[in-house]
Amino acid sequence: MSIKIALAGNPNCGKTTMFNDLTGSNQFVGNWPGVTVEKKEGRLKGHKDVIITDLPGIYSLSPYTLEEVVTRNYIIHEKPDVIIDLVDGSNIERNLYLTTQLTEMGIPVVIALNMMDIVEKNGDQIDTRKLSQALGCEIIETSAIKGRGSKEAAERAIQIAREKSKTPHQHTFAEPVEQALASIEELIADRVPAESIRWFAVKLFERDEKVLAELSLPAALKSQAEDIITQCESQLDDDSESIITNERYEYIAGLISRCVRKKKTGLTTSDKIDKIVTNRWLALPIFAVVMILVYYISVSTIGDIVTNFTNDTLFGEWIAVPLESWLTAIGTQAWLIGLITEGIVGGVGAVLGFVPQMLVLFLFLCLLEDCGYMARVAFIMDRIFRRFGLSGKSFIPMLIGSGCGVPGIMASRTIEQDRDRKMTIMTTTFIPCGAKMPIVALIAGALFGGAWWVAPSAYFIGVAAVIVSGIILKKTKRFAGEPAPFVMELPAYHIPTVGNVLRGTWERGWSFIKKAGTVILLASIFVWFTKSFGMVGGSFGMVEDMDHSILAAIGSLIAPIFAPLGFGNWQSSVATVLGLVAKEEVVSVFGVLYGVAGDALEMVEQGAFGGLGSIAGHFTALSAYSFLIFNLLCAPCFAAIGAIKREMNNAGWTWFAIGYQTVFAYTVALIVYQLGLFISGGGFTLWTFVALLLLAGYLYLFFRKGYQGKQSLPVRSVKAASKA
Amino acid sequence: MPLTMASSGERNVVKKIGGKDETRRFLESLGFVEGGHVTVIADMGGNLIVNVKDTRIALSKSMANRIMI
Numbered sequence: 001m002s003i004k005i006a007l008a009g010n011p012n013c014g015k016t017t018m019f020n021d022l023t024g025s026n027q028f029v030g031n032w033p034g035v036t037v038e039k040k041e042g043r044l045k046g047h048k049d050v051i052i053t054d055l056p057g058i059y060s061l062s063p064y065t066l067e068e069v070v071t072r073n074y075i076i077h078e079k080p081d082v083i084i085d086l087v088d089g090s091n092i093e094r095n096l097y098l099t100t101q102l103t104e105m106g107i108p109v110v111i112a113l114n115m116m117d118i119v120e121k122n123g124d125q126i127d128t129r130k131l132s133q134a135l136g137c138e139i140i141e142t143s144a145i146k147g148r149g150s151k152e153a154a155e156r157a158i159q160i161a162r163e164k165s166k167t168p169h170q171h172t173f174a175e176p177v178e179q180a181l182a183s184i185e186e187l188i189a190d191r192v193p194a195e196s197i198r199w200f201a202v203k204l205f206e207r208d209e210k211v212l213a214e215l216s217l218p219a220a221l222k223s224q225a226e227d228i229i230t231q232c233e234s235q236l237d238d239d240s241e242s243i244i245t246n247e248r249y250e251y252i253a254g255l256i257s258r259c260v261r262k263k264k265t266g267l268t269t270s271d272k273i274d275k276i277v278t279n280r281w282l283a284l285p286i287f288a289v290v291m292i293l294v295y296y297i298s299v300s301t302i303g304d305i306v307t308n309f310t311n312d313t314l315f316g317e318w319i320a321v322p323l324e325s326w327l328t329a330i331g332t333q334a335w336l337i338g339l340i341t342e343g344i345v346g347g348v349g350a351v352l353g354f355v356p357q358m359l360v361l362f363l364f365l366c367l368l369e370d371c372g373y374m375a376r377v378a379f380i381m382d383r384i385f386r387r388f389g390l391s392g393k394s395f396i397p398m399l400i401g402s403g404c405g406v407p408g409i410m411a412s413r414t415i416e417q418d419r420d421r422k423m424t425i426m427t428t429t430f431i432p433c434g435a436k437m438p439i440v441a442l443i444a445g446a447l448f449g450g451a452w453w454v455a456p457s458a459y460f461i462g463v464a465a466v467i468v469s470g471i472i473l474k475k476t477k478r479f480a481g482e483p484a485p486f487v488m489e490l491p492a493y494h495i496p497t498v499g500n501v502l503r504g505t506w507e508r509g510w511s512f513i514k515k516a517g518t519v520i521l522l523a524s525i526f527v528w529f530t531k532s533f534g535m536v537g538g539s540f541g542m543v544e545d546m547d548h549s550i551l552a553a554i555g556s557l558i559a560p561i562f563a564p565l566g567f568g569n570w571q572s573s574v575a576t577v578l579g580l581v582a583k584e585e586v587v588s589v590f591g592v593l594y595g596v597a598g599d600a601l602e603m604v605e606q607g608a609f610g611g612l613g614s615i616a617g618h619f620t621a622l623s624a625y626s627f628l629i630f631n632l633l634c635a636p637c638f639a640a641i642g643a644i645k646r647e648m649n650n651a652g653w654t655w656f657a658i659g660y661q662t663v664f665a666y667t668v669a670l671i672v673y674q675l676g677l678f679i680s681g682g683g684f685t686l687w688t689f690v691a692l693l694l695l696a697g698y699l700y701l702f703f704r705k706g707y708q709g710k711q712s713l714p715v716r717s718v719k720a721a722s723k724a
Numbered sequence: 725m726p727l728t729m730a731s732s733g734e735r736n737v738v739k740k741i742g743g744k745d746e747t748r749r750f751l752e753s754l755g756f757v758e759g760g761h762v763t764v765i766a767d768m769g770g771n772l773i774v775n776v777k778d779t780r781i782a783l784s785k786s787m788a789n790r791i792m793i
Contacts, residue, residue, distance in 0.1 A: 060753035091778040094755040241745070245752045249760065270780065271765050274773055278766050350758055379782040386784070416750075486784035487750065490773060 002049040004078070004160045005154065008071060009086030011057030012491045014114045017500075019054035020085065020143040021156050039074055044154055052154070053080065059094075061101045062208065062241075067413070073282040075105060081161035082108045084153055085137075086144075089119040089126060090492075091258060096252045099135065100698035103169045104202060106195030108160045109137045112153040114419075117143040118492075123263035136170035145497065169198055169254075173247035180232040181205060184225055193214060205229055206241045225504070261571050270492040274376065283380045285436055298361040306356035315349040333530070335542065343528030344521065346588065352516050358434045359509045361403050366504035370496035375397070375488060378459055382486045388467045389474035391415060391483040394424040398466065401428040404435070405640035409510055423473055425647050426657040429636040430465040432458050435583040439631055442587050446615045447624040458632055465633055468702065469664065475706030511664060515582055515639060523581045525550065527574075546593065564687050565630055565666070566623030566673040576630065582637045590615060622680070626673035633665035667694050727772065727783075727791040732764045736793040743790040754781055756791055 019025060023042030044050035055074060075083070084291050085096040085102050092113075112264045113128060134138040138156055142149030172178055173666070192200045203224055217225070229240050236243050247459040267275075275284055320341060327337045368374050372398055382392025393415045401408025404603035408428045415421040432440065436458070458625035473479045497597040532542055534549035543549050555570025558577060562568045575589040592613045619627070635641060635658045645654045674691035678684060730736050736761050741748050756762065766773040770785035782788040783791075 001746045059750070062753065075762075093777040094779055095757070097753060241749060242752070242758075245749075246757055246759075249755075267765070270776075274766050278768050278773060280768050339733050375782075379771065380786055382782075383769055392784075482786075485747070485787035486771070486782065487754065487787050488782045489754065490780040490782050492780070501728060507729070567783070708770070 002051060003082070003158055004051050004053065004080040005044070005157050005161070006053045006055055006075065007054070007086060008055050008075070008082035008083050008098070009057060009114075010059055011067075011489060012089060013057065013086045013088040014096065014144040015054055015086050017059060018084075018112065018114070018142070018150045018153075019052060021147055021150045022052055038365065039070060044158075047158070049079035050154075052159060055147075055584075058098065060098055062206070065481055067147055073162065075102075075107065080107060082110060082157045084110050084157050086111050086112045086114045086142075088115050089113045089141075090115045090122065090124075092126065093249075093256055095253055096135075096255070097248055097650075100169075100171050100248050100251065101199075103137060103198040104170075104196070106166065106197075106199065108157075108165060109547045110153060110160060111135065111137055111139040112142045112144075112149065113139050114142045114144055116141045117146055125261040127259040131255065132261070134170060136168055140175060144443070166195060171248075171251045173244070173251070174233050174236075175563050176235050177205075177243060178246055180228050183228050187221055188215070188217070191217070200245060205232075206244055214583065250446075268492070274490070275494055276367055276379060277373070287377060287380055290368070294361070294364040294368070298357060298364055302360050304357070306360065307353055308715060309323075310356055311355050315345065315353060320345050322347070326328045332610075337670050338532070339525065339528055342592070343524050346524070346592070348516050348521050348524055349483065355509060355516070358403065358512055359505055361434060362508045363501065363505045365400060365403050366501045366508075367496050369504070370501050372491045372493040378488060379486070379490070385470075385471055386483060386486075389479070389483055390423060390427075390470050391417075391420050392486050393488065394427075397428045397457055398431045401431045401433060403433065404431045404508060404512070405429045405636050406511065406643045408641060409431075409643040412647060415484075419479050419481065420483050422653060422657075423470065424481055425644055426473070427466045427469050429640055429644075429661065430469070431462040431631055431638075432632055433583070433636075435637065436585055437640055438587040439579075439628065442590065442615070443624050443628045444489075447619055447621050454628075458628065459631060465668070466644055470659075472698070472701045475701065475704060476599065477707045480707040489709060493513055511639070514653075519638065520582050520585065523578055523585055524588070527578065527592060531592065537698060551593075558599065564670045564674065564690070565626045566625045567619065567630075568679075571618065572627060580635065580641075582639070583631070586631060594618065594685060622673060622676045626669045626676075630665045630669040633668060634662045635665075636661070667698075671695050671698075725792060727762065727764070727774070727788045727793055728770055728785055730762075730764045730793055732767055735761055735763045738762055738791060738793060740792040741790060742792065743787075747787070747790065751787070751791070755779065757780075762791070762793065 007019055008017050019040065019042065022044055024045045025042045026038075039056065040054045042052050042053055042054070055071045058068045060073045061068065061072050061075075074080075083105075085099050087099060099109070099111065109133070112128065118683065119126060126141045128141060138160070140149050140153040140156055142153055143152055164598065173181070173707055174393070181198070184204050187198050188200060188204065189197065200211065200215070204215075208227070208706065212222075232243070233240055238246070276282060296649040323345065325338060327340060368377075377399065378392040378396050380392070381395040385392050385394055395410070396414070397408045397411040399408075400411050405428060408431075409425055412421050412424045415424055418615050437455075440455050440458045444450055445633050448454050471671045530551035531546055531549045533540065534552070535541040536543050536548050546552060551574055552570050558573040559568045559570050562573055562576065567573075571593040574593065575586045579586040636644075641654070641658060644657050645651075648654045670687075671691045671694050674685075674687045675695070678688045678691075683690075727736070738756055740758060741751055741756055743751075760776065763775040764772055765775055765780065770788070771787055772783045772785075772788050774781055774783060774788075
């Protein structure tokens with residue numbers, strides 16, 4: 001018989017750490033609440049028939065965020081055999097709030113009293129025997145990060161599941177509440193499973209709409225229940241939900257006073273660090289210094305050295321050269337050698353060459369996440385982001401998105417409010433991700449002689465696009481309304497664990513490498529074939545002049561679309577479209593199509609801009625910059641579009657997001673190119689007029705008075721009002 | 725008075741929590757309950773870091789204004 005164990009608990013209390021420990025899995029653990037955004041399953045090491053589910057962290061079972069809904073639905077509908085409730089011993093009071101709810105659900109609960117190492121270090125004492133008796137469930141002391149106790153907790157959980165013993169809820173509320181609950185239980189006794197009747201009674205008492213809808217009680221029953229609730233409410237002079245909350249905390253407070261002895265401490269080390277890093281004046285400068293250091297080290301120093309090694313030594317000397325001579329030696333056909341060395345090694349190698357730099361960047365981002373600074377950054381940025389309609393929580397996705405858009409988009413899940421989250425998903429990919437950096441470097445190198453300001457301007461364009469979109473979108477009916485007020489638990493700082501940071505780095509880096517081995521490999525082969533073959537003089541075959549190739553034919557079809565942006569040649573069109581496969585493709589396609597002798601990307605990295613002359617010949621500085629803008633802002637690569645689709649979970653919204661990004665990119669590039677042309681003396685044309693019109697349109701959208709819808713009253717207050 | 729006016733380091737008792745039901749429920753599940761204690765750790769232009777039931781919670785000004793002490 002297989003056993004399902006669910007890991008539940010507050011955010012950031014160590015569930016994923018324990019999950020990794022128990023299953024030997026490799027999930028990244030971040031030190032900010034909400035790292036696990038969907039449930040993950042794994043098998044317990046040494047037990048083939050035991051499945052462990054890692055649930056997202058929640059504070060309560062009243063659904064407020066997506067994570068709470070996921071967890072609650074899992075427990076109600078999938079009915080795990082046993083729940084391991086992770087309780088953070090270092091803030092036990094708040095954690096037990098969830099415990100009192102879990103024990104009502106009629107599923108056996110084992111408490112893993114986690115972070116015992118911190119409890120001991122603080123000098124606190126917890127009487128687990130007394131606590132366990134009071135709560136009616138077993139308590140195992142654990143320290144997941146040190147691997148202590150996890151195994152015992154799991155073993156105990158299995159045993160309990162096998163015995164099929166129940167965890168009866170032990171806590172009681174004040175007399176009037178208990179009476180009301182008992183009467184509700186009577187009403188619904190034959191409608192819900194006996195073991196979870198308490199939970200349903202409490203939820204009905206709280207008027208939980210989801211549960212009400214699920215039970216679909218007859219009207220008569222409903223009004224009977226409503227009478228019971230209102231009577232209790234008037235007796236205790238509070239609304240039913242607050243009554244339950246207060247009763248829970250009161251019960252817990254009593255429990256804590258009996259079982260926990262806290263050594264009184266003043267400010268903790270974390271508090272002292274927070275006093276400095278979130279200081280009103282120092283917060284932003286400190287943040288700026290940290291980010292500059294991260295990017296300087298990963299892009300300019302270490303990353304550069306490692307990237308040069310992979311490109312020159314690994315792919316250049318160790319792979320490409322021997323491979324070519326070996327292929328020639330065994331008498332391979334010339335076109336096949338071309339395909340392998342130019343097409344595959346060239347295309348894939350160009351992308352892989354960027355992996356080391358990415359890894360260094362990911363390493364730093366993981367370090368920042370693991371130590372706990374990332375959560376503070378969200379807090380610091382909240383004040384600024386609020387001004388253009390986003391919450392500070394939108395900053396984490398964007399920061400992560402500067403490495404790669406896919407985890408960035410995923411990180412948007414921690415944002416509770418639906419419209420804030422959707423807006424973050426739509427704007428995150430405006431921030432140039434690691435794969436867009438080669439495009440920036442190429443344009444900067446080939447057209448601007450490696451001018452220093454091009455790369456920062458790319459980030460500036462990204463940030464400006466986020467801000468402008470934030471303001472414009474907030475004024476539409478879809479997104480109107482203040483961003484949800486910022487509330488976030490700040491984890492205590494801790495020294496990052498090596499294993500976890502490396503795991504996180506690798507997990508994100510691996511997806512890059514995988515991409516190189518799959519989609520980029522295929523795209524490279526596709527590009528090589530279509531550029532090498534075509535119709536010449538009525539017959540199909542290999543072409544000398546690429547302008548006769550299939551690729552040129554396809555590109556020429558698309559090219560007119562981009563003509564108003566200044567890059568209406570077939571090569572740029574092909575590069576832009578293939579950028580959808582992976583943004584790195586843009587550069588490698590350029591290299592191949594413009595017949596750059598050697599690896600274009602490598603030249604960019606080495607600063608050998610002279611070799612890129614053939615690219616420069618096809619662009620003016622203005623059209624190159626317009627090309628850059630379009631490629632930075634338009635729809636992201638397929639992997640990121642996939643992430644958008646998963647997170648939006650709605651085809652309409654996905655298309656809206658991609659459509660918005662592309663239209664925004666197109667119009668901005670058009671405005672910049674056409675007005676630039678006009679200013680530099682290109683004369684007033686129809687397109688200049690269009691550009692001015694578009695600019696006026698944006699200014700209107702930007703400055704107009706936003707949609708002022710009626711604030712919809714929450715259902716409850718409407719009810720209350722109609723009653724009065 | 726609203727929590728935003730509390731001085732840093734002082735232990736205060738929560739008197740009332742205002743706001744929409746959903747917001748209040750969330751604040752309550754985080755440990756802000758009437759009668760509970762709350763200490764301001766850091767103040768950043770009205771945005772607060774507070775200590776509630778031994779956890780650190782970051783709150784924006786508008787949220788902190790809903791908590792009366």
